[in-house]
Amino acid sequence: MDEKIYGWWLPPDVSVHGAKIDQLMSVLHWFMALLFIGWGIFFVYCLFRFRARPGHAALYTPVKALATKYIEGFVLVVEVFLLFGLSTPVWLAYKNDVPDPSKALHVRLVAEQFAWNFQYPGKDGKFGKTDASQIGGDNPLGLDPEDPAGKDDLVTVNNLHIPVHRPVIVDISSKDVIHSFNVPVLRVKQDTIPGQQIPVWFEATQPGHFELACAQLCGLGHYRMRGDVLIETPEEFAKWEAENAPPPQEAPAAAAPEEKK
């Protein structure tokens, strides 16, 4: 991965919905910078204007100047505007603009301490059944070996392969505690909550090798809960899918139960 892409400002944006979020971040940061500089100047002015000097006694009762009311009113109006005028529409647009599921790539994600387990439905487009009692060292998702829908499912750990220019819907869940699925370059961050499946979507605009990180302190190994996000051309993605699902070494075992029928 190219570490140089993460500099002082925002990480690069390779998502179709990220531009509006970046615009919001810029507005907020410039506004905060303005407040910081404004209050800084005012503070230095007060230090000078009200300095201790002969003939001036300190006042120990509160003074509420008329200007304070105006400043408070201004800050309130600006903050209400930031929240309801700028932020809420961007959030609503993203939440309502869910891509057509028939065109999107569907992936399941089950987070755990301290890894990301991805399940791809394979050629049949159906996720195989999972069962907590089947979870083991070589079966992190608890895929049911008897379920035919799961025979072609592809499971990866800490590796999210996605095609560029195609919407992706990820159903997010967790095995143990709350984690948070965070892909900065895709402008996506969503908590993973045990017992819930929460869908998130994104569409990548350029290929590349990026990072996925857990954004919720989830235990001692939180710092190493990271993964790779590989955005590939449709051809590369199809090749990767074909080469990896089902795993070649398990192909004979998968064929055996079918012969019995």
Ligand SMILES: [Cu+2]
């Ligand atoms: Cu975590």
